[in-house]
Amino acid sequence: MKALVTGGAGYIGGTVAAQLAGLGHRPVILDNFCHSSRKYLPPGIEVIEGSVQDRPLLERIFEAARSAGDPFDCVLHFAALIEVGDSMKRPEIYFENNTCGSVSLLQAMVNAGPRRIVFSSTAAVYGNPEEIPIREDARLEPTNVYGATKVMVEQTLEWMNRIHGLRYASLRYFNVAGASEDASGVVRGEAHDPETHLIPLVLDVAIGRRPSIRIFGNDYPTPDGTCVRDYIHVTDLATAHIAALAALDKHERIVCNLGNGRGFSVLEIVEAVRRITRHAIPVEVQPRRAGDPAVLVASADQARSLLGWQPRYTDLDSIIRTAWEWHRRRYAE
Numbered sequence: 001m002k003a004l005v006t007g008g009a010g011y012i013g014g015t016v017a018a019q020l021a022g023l024g025h026r027p028v029i030l031d032n033f034c035h036s037s038r039k040y041l042p043p044g045i046e047v048i049e050g051s052v053q054d055r056p057l058l059e060r061i062f063e064a065a066r067s068a069g070d071p072f073d074c075v076l077h078f079a080a081l082i083e084v085g086d087s088m089k090r091p092e093i094y095f096e097n098n099t100c101g102s103v104s105l106l107q108a109m110v111n112a113g114p115r116r117i118v119f120s121s122t123a124a125v126y127g128n129p130e131e132i133p134i135r136e137d138a139r140l141e142p143t144n145v146y147g148a149t150k151v152m153v154e155q156t157l158e159w160m161n162r163i164h165g166l167r168y169a170s171l172r173y174f175n176v177a178g179a180s181e182d183a184s185g186v187v188r189g190e191a192h193d194p195e196t197h198l199i200p201l202v203l204d205v206a207i208g209r210r211p212s213i214r215i216f217g218n219d220y221p222t223p224d225g226t227c228v229r230d231y232i233h234v235t236d237l238a239t240a241h242i243a244a245l246a247a248l249d250k251h252e253r254i255v256c257n258l259g260n261g262r263g264f265s266v267l268e269i270v271e272a273v274r275r276i277t278r279h280a281i282p283v284e285v286q287p288r289r290a291g292d293p294a295v296l297v298a299s300a301d302q303a304r305s306l307l308g309w310q311p312r313y314t315d316l317d318s319i320i321r322t323a324w325e326w327h328r329r330r331y332a333e
């Protein structure tokens with residue numbers, strides 16, 4: 001399988017591209033490096049520097065492959081801006097990059113490319129869900145611009161399927177975490193710039209790069225008062241993408257949550273990092289942040305039934321241990 005992997009220089013896209021290559025498939029990465037560097041690129045994979053917003057470039061890529069008798073079979077679309085807080089300050093940039101960029105990619109696919117796409121959606125499409133665990137048929141009411149950009153792409157995909165027969169899988173990830181080693185021995189873990197994700201931030205405290213971890217709100221209606229989230233290991237997430245590509249042989253459109261179906265609170269994460277790193281991890285409690293739902297936990301039934309997929313990392317410590325190993329190595333370099 002030859003796959004265009006947009007955003008393949010990033011944390012998740014890079015992991016999936018490496019896993020595809022390890023299985024003998026042929027990923028080609030397209031990234032504009034706006035939030036990544038060449039340092040963590042999976043080795044031995046063709047890389048094109050460019051933006052998904054550049055439709056003529058995308059059409060040239062698809063056409064060149066086709067006229068060489070080696071067309072793309074599918075697209076895995078990870079490229080996006082992902083910072084929720086930033087999206088609430090610069091909505092126009094997020095709609096332009098995430099929504100318009102995806103539409104530009106879909107247009108190029110319809111004009112010259114493959115008719116099969118796996119799209120990185122997010123639990124942020126649900127906003128404050130009424131029921132936990134969250135099923136895929138829950139109302140989509142994002143509470144931030146980032147989530148709204150993804151809902152719009154999901155809706156566009158639905159119409160592109162009905163009108164152009166484009167097959168798609170919208171995979172709604174919950175909190176992706178952990179590090180993985182690819183077939184060539186390269187270990188890749190979570191690194192965003194700026195970092196806003198909880199596990200790398202707590203690990204930063206353990207490594208001495210931050211004095212303490214800020215907890216936003218300890219008065220939520222949860223067992224210990226802090227927010228509860230569902231964490232999925234990046235290797236399991238990558239496996240689900242490969243399963244989704246195969247499932248598109250049978251199903252024209254797939255909408256699936258990707259989570260473990262189990263929630264952990266912010267304090268449970270801090271405790272797990274304390275256990276694993278043997279560091280005290282001072283915490284600093286701050287007021288709640290606007291728009292943070294108390295609990296986000298996936299119903300993982302649909303992924304099991306449609307994709308035949310099961311996560312392998314189901315306990316928190318094993319997820320955090322892989323993240324810690326990578327984090328330590330990263331800053332020891």
Ligand SMILES: NC(=O)c1ccc[n+]([C@@H]2O[C@H](COP(=O)([O-])OP(=O)(O)OC[C@H]3O[C@@H](n4cnc5c(N)ncnc54)[C@H](O)[C@@H]3O)[C@@H](O)[C@H]2O)c1
Binds near residue numbers: 008013051078081175
């Ligand atoms: N990390 C998570 O927990 C999480 C959760 C839910 C959904 N997602 C989604 O997964 C995808 C990947 O996230 P990630 O954590 O790997 O983020 P990341 O920032 O590490 O990767 C995103 C990559 O996309 C690239 N990119 C951005 N805009 C681009 C453009 N216009 N053209 C080409 N490349 C562009 C960036 O340079 C970066 O390499 C995103 O779509 C994100 O919304 C992530």
